[in-house]
Amino acid sequence: MTSYAFEVKQCTKCGSQFTISSVRSCNTFGATYYTDGFICGPMFTHQSALLSCPSCREFLWRDELPTIESTTDYDYYRASLRKSMPDALGMGLLIYEDAIKARIWRTEEQERYIRIRLWWLYNSDYYKVRHRPWWLLIRERGEQHNEEFVLSSEQEENLRRLLTLTDSPDPDMLIMRAEIFRELGEFGKCVEVLNKITDDRLQVAVDVIMRLARSGERRVEIVNAGQ
Numbered sequence: 001m002t003s004y005a006f007e008v009k010q011c012t013k014c015g016s017q018f019t020i021s022s023v024r025s026c027n028t029f030g031a032t033y034y035t036d037g038f039i040c041g042p043m044f045t046h047q048s049a050l051l052s053c054p055s056c057r058e059f060l061w062r063d064e065l066p067t068i069e070s071t072t073d074y075d076y077y078r079a080s081l082r083k084s085m086p087d088a089l090g091m092g093l094l095i096y097e098d099a100i101k102a103r104i105w106r107t108e109e110q111e112r113y114i115r116i117r118l119w120w121l122y123n124s125d126y127y128k129v130r131h132r133p134w135w136l137l138i139r140e141r142g143e144q145h146n147e148e149f150v151l152s153s154e155q156e157e158n159l160r161r162l163l164t165l166t167d168s169p170d171p172d173m174l175i176m177r178a179e180i181f182r183e184l185g186e187f188g189k190c191v192e193v194l195n196k197i198t199d200d201r202l203q204v205a206v207d208v209i210m211r212l213a214r215s216g217e218r219r220v221e222i223v224n225a226g227q
């Protein structure tokens with residue numbers, strides 16, 4: 001089970017209040033893992049760290065917003081609070097693209113967070129599972145696997161910037177860099193990075209990405225399928 005808290009938050013830019021649900025606990029049981037790090041599962045919820053204020057439309061980082069009220073009781077929340085207050089705006093593809101155009105980050109970590117989610121949204125044409133989060137639905141265009149794999153200039157620019165933002169010996173960054181090189185079609189560099197990863201935890205993903213790179217495949221793929 002995924003359990004939620006229901007919160008009233010206050011915008012730090014315009015002062016208006018809005019509601020939002022936040023994940024208190026979830027797990028990856030039965031989840032499907034993808035080569036780009038995306039996880040999709042019946043009990044797994046991606047909680048957005050970035051929000052958009054429903055009143056002034058400014059971008060807000062969730063952990064910087066004061067919580068005015070919090071409850072785990074959905075009925076109470078619906079009856080007494082939600083009726084008079086808007087929800088925070090969800091983050092979809094267009095909103096992430098706007099966030100990048102507006103350069104809203106203050107740290108490279110925040111920029112990397114936004115660009116990884118934009119990358120997942122671009123890749124969502126190729127995710128093949130039932131438990132698709134609502135914010136990926138907008139990209140669903142049916143079966144695309146027979147089409148030639150082409151990156152738009154925006155997608156390529158996003159990936160090249162992510163290469164800079166993941167330039168670290170951390171194994172979790174290395175596996176991301178290997179996948180980015182593969183999706184860019186730079187298979188030699190992909191293999192070179194994979195060969196630096198010795199973390200057992202990532203071995204299955206390393207093997208899958210290595211196999212795909214050696215067969216010249218650039219699309220995102222499943223690492224291990226869920227139940």
Ligand SMILES: [Zn+2]
Pocket residue numbers: 011012013014015016053054055056057058
């Ligand atoms: Zn606001």
